[in-house]
Amino acid sequence: MLKKYNIAVIGATGAVGQVLLDLIEARNFPYNSLYLCASTRSVGKKLVVNETEYLVEEIKEELFNNVDFVFISANNEISKNIGLLASKKNCIVIDDSSVFRMNPDVPLVVPEVNAHALKEHKGIISIPNCSTTPLAMILKPLHSINPIKRVIVDTYQSVSGTGAAAIKELNLQSSEILDNLNPTISEYPHQIAFNLIPHIDNFHENGYTNEEMKMINETRKILEIPDLPISATCVRVPVKIAHCESVNIELSEPIELETVNNIFSNNKGIKILDNPLKNLYPTPIEVEGKDDVLIGRIRKDLSNKNGISLWLASDNLRKGAALNAIQIAEEIISNNYF
Template sequence: MQYDVAVVGATGLVGTKMLEILTEKNFPVRNLYMYASKKSAGKEVEYKGKSYKVIELKKENILDKDIDIALFSAGGDTSLEFAKYFVEIGAVVIDNSSAWRMDKEVPLVVPEVNPEALKDHNGIIANPNCSTIQAMPVLKALSDRYGLERVVYSTYQAVAGAGIQGIMDLQNGLKGEKPKKFQYDIAGNLIPQIDTFLDNGYTKEEMKMVNETRKILSLPELRVTATCVRVPVETSHSESVNVELKSDFDLKEVFELLSNTEGVVVEDDTANLKYPMPLYVAGKDPVYVGRIRRDYSNKNTLNLWIVSDNIRKGAALNAVQIAEKLAEMGLLEGAE
C-alpha cells in the first residue's frame, strides 16, 4: 500500500525532520505535497533526490488534492484553521501543535503506549508535547506493573524546543549577542519558564505535562506536578522524574521491566559513569533512562533520569510512527 502524504510546515525545524524520517523509514509515499506559509511558497525542497516546490497553505490548494495523511507542524492557530480542510478531503491529520491535544474527540497518542486510541479518531490525531512524550513509555510500563500514585517532573529542555530561533539565540549568545527569541540570555543561563504563566502560577508547558500525562495513560485523577526549565543545550530534553507507585518494587525487576519496554533503552551503569546525556542522545530514536534508584524519603517511590531527542521522538518521529501504526492497523486509505 502507498499513501499520498502532505507535510504542513515543511520548511520548519520539525517539518524538515519529518521529511528526513520519512526517508529513513522508507515510508511508502506515493505522492508528496509540501505546504508552508506564503513567505515560503515556491521554495524548492528535496526529498529522496527529487525537488518539490513548496505550496502555499490555503484552502483552495488543499481541496483540489487527494491526500491520505497530513503531517502538521505549523503551529496551533494554523492547525485550527486548516486541519478541517484536509479532513474534508479524506485525509488523516497528525498534528504536532497543542491545538487538539485536550479535545475529548481527538486521540493523543504515543504509539508504544496507547495505540488503541487511534481507533477512535475522527480525522485528527494529536501528537503530544515533546517533554510529555519521552516520559510516557517509561511511566506506562511502571503503571501497568505497579500502578501510579504521583508523578513529579523537573525538566531540562533544550532550545530546539523553541524552534530555529531558539537554537540561534543559544549560538549567538555564545558570541555575546542578545537574545531575540527568549526573554533572557540562554547561553550560560537557565530560564525557569517555558510558555506563558497561568493564574495558578504554573506555565502552559507545565500544565500540558500534567494534563497530557493523565489523558495518555487514561488516569484522569493521577496526581502530577511539573517544573519546566529551558537550558543552554541545543537538542534533547532531559527530565528528572520522581514516581510514587501503588505497590512496592524490586529494583532489579524495574531494570528488567524497562529494559524490555518498547522504545526504551536503559543506560544505567554508575560504576562506569554511564547514564543518558543530551549530547549523546541527539539524533537517536529511543527514549533513554538511567539513574534508576529508590527514593528513600518516600514509600514505594523511584527516581528516574529520562533523556530523548525532542525533535525526533518528541515531535517528528512520533508523528511518523503514528502514521505507520495507522497503516499497520488498517486505519488508512491508500493505493495498491
C-alpha cells in the first residue's frame, strides 16, 4: 500500500502556494493530512483541495509535531524561522526563499539536474530562484557533452515573481494609463505597465542586482562549477506570468545545431519550440500553465565559433517554484531519502 504523508504548506494563499495546491491535486501527491497556513490576514479563509475544504490556519509550533513535509513559500524571515523550527522537529523542509540557498549544508536542487544532492540533505532543501532553474536545466546537458566556458544571460521576468500585489498593480496601472490617469506606483520604483525596469532587488557595489547575483551564484552551486564565468542582467517586464531568458553560451569546442537539438530533445523537462520561419518560438503566453521549459531561437553565435545563442521561457510559478518543490518531495519519497 502506498504510504501517505502529512504535509504543511506555508504561504498557501500566495501565488506560488495556490499553484502548489493545484499540483498536489493534479499529481496525486500521496498525502494523508494537509495543513494550510498563511499570514494573519488570511487565517480563516477556505481553500479546496481534492474536493475537501480546508481552513487556513496560523503557523503554530505544535503543528510540526505531526508533519513529514513542509513547503514554504513566504518571505525570508518566515522561511528562516519556520524552516529551522520545522527541521528541528524532524520535518523535511522544502523552501522557496533565498535564505538557505547558498548554505553549504543545504542542497540547492533542480531534480532534472542534481537530484543526487538530495542524498546529503539535513532536513532543509532549497529550490533555486525562478530564473536560475530553467538556466541550469539547459546548461547541464550541454556541459556534460561540451564543457561550458562562459554564459551571458538576460532575463525578462514577469511581475508574478514579485507576488500577487504586483499583478494587481500591473492591472491597475494599465487601466489608469488607458484612462489618462497618473499610475499608482507602489511595488516597483517606476511604473511597470507599458514599461521595462532593469532593476530586480537591491543593487550591490559591483553594479549587479541581488537577483543577478543569485543567478550567478546559484547556477554555479547547482552545476557544481564554482568558477563558471557568468554575467546576468535581470529585467522586470509588464507580463503577469512566465520568465523568458536570452542566453549566450560559449563552449569548449564548436558544436553542430543538430547535436544541440538532440541533447535538448533527450532531456526531461525541456521542450523545443523552434521554427522562426513559421513564427514558432517560446513566449510567456505559450508557456503559462506548462511544466516544461520551452526553448527556441537556437542558433550559432556569429561572433564566436564555439558559441550558441537561444531563447527560453518558463512558467515561474510552476517550474520556477511550486513544481520544482513537489518534484523534490517526489524524489525524496521514491528514493527513500528520509
